[in-house]
Amino acid sequence: MIDQLWLILLGFVAGILGSMVGLGGGIIVVPVLTFLGFSPTAAASNSLFAALSNAIASTISYSKQKRIEFSLGVKLGLLTIPGTILGAIISTDVAPGFFKILFGLVLIISAAYIFLRKKIETKEKTLSTQMMIFAVGASFFAGIISAFFGIGGGIIFVPLMAIGMGMAMKKAAPTSQLILLFSSLSGVIAHSMLGHPDFTHAGFLAIGSFFGGLVGARLSLEIKERYLQILVTVLILIAAAKLFFDSISDDFSLLGF
Numbered sequence: 001m002i003d004q005l006w007l008i009l010l011g012f013v014a015g016i017l018g019s020m021v022g023l024g025g026g027i028i029v030v031p032v033l034t035f036l037g038f039s040p041t042a043a044a045s046n047s048l049f050a051a052l053s054n055a056i057a058s059t060i061s062y063s064k065q066k067r068i069e070f071s072l073g074v075k076l077g078l079l080t081i082p083g084t085i086l087g088a089i090i091s092t093d094v095a096p097g098f099f100k101i102l103f104g105l106v107l108i109i110s111a112a113y114i115f116l117r118k119k120i121e122t123k124e125k126t127l128s129t130q131m132m133i134f135a136v137g138a139s140f141f142a143g144i145i146s147a148f149f150g151i152g153g154g155i156i157f158v159p160l161m162a163i164g165m166g167m168a169m170k171k172a173a174p175t176s177q178l179i180l181l182f183s184s185l186s187g188v189i190a191h192s193m194l195g196h197p198d199f200t201h202a203g204f205l206a207i208g209s210f211f212g213g214l215v216g217a218r219l220s221l222e223i224k225e226r227y228l229q230i231l232v233t234v235l236i237l238i239a240a241a242k243l244f245f246d247s248i249s250d251d252f253s254l255l256g257f
Contacts, residue, residue, distance in 0.1 A: 015212020026151030044150030049202035057213030062174035077182025083143020088190035
């Protein structure tokens with residue numbers, strides 16, 4: 001068990017970054033676990049425990065800072081639950097190579113969001129019926145992504161609230177953490193019922209992610225975000241490239257090359 005304590009550090013680092021950008025720490029945890037040989041299902045389900053822990057810590061901190069739109073967050077969070085159940089089910093038999101390609105694409109989209117997030121803020125909008133219908137569909141889709149990849153779904157919700165609803169980024173990212181609390185909790189329950197996670201690994205990740213979430217919420221008020229954006233974007237793109245390379249290598253190995 002001692003040789004697994006590094007998972008606490010991984011969860012801590014991922015928790016800091018995930019809390020600050022509002023995406024959850026799965027964009028860090030899942031690639032690392034995948035590189036180390038974890039199956040896609042194990043990586044996603046273990047990561048969701050860290051995402052849940054991070055969301056709890058971040059929500060506590062951001063609520064004290066009065067930066068969460070609770071009414072909207074609860075509604076969108078509840079709408080993710082059916083999607084997370086479906087995502088956990090369809091993740092059961094996913095092929096590792098296919099998972100790596102899909103997650104690599106998710107990382108590229110995440111990197112683009114992180115790098116451009118300061119440019120996507122818009123003026124507050126009156127929510128139309130069409131936007132609310134779109135938000136319902138987006139929440140269901142985000143739930144699927146959350147449980148399938150183990151990332152929480154923030155990649156959908158932060159742009160949705162900032163661009164589609166005109167919410168200021170300083171509230172969109174914190175509100176996303178409240179939504180992730182619902183999506184990650186339901187995903188954890190679904191994956192656990194299907195027997196996917198390793199609870200020892202998941203527990204260590206959750207411990208680190210909880211404290212990382214507390215630190216990240218605090219640092220979000222102080223750190224120069226542009227430097228963080230550049231660093232995280234570069235790391236994510238490197239991870240995406242590695243996932244694509246590994247997937248191609250796996251395919252060539254199957255062909256006997």
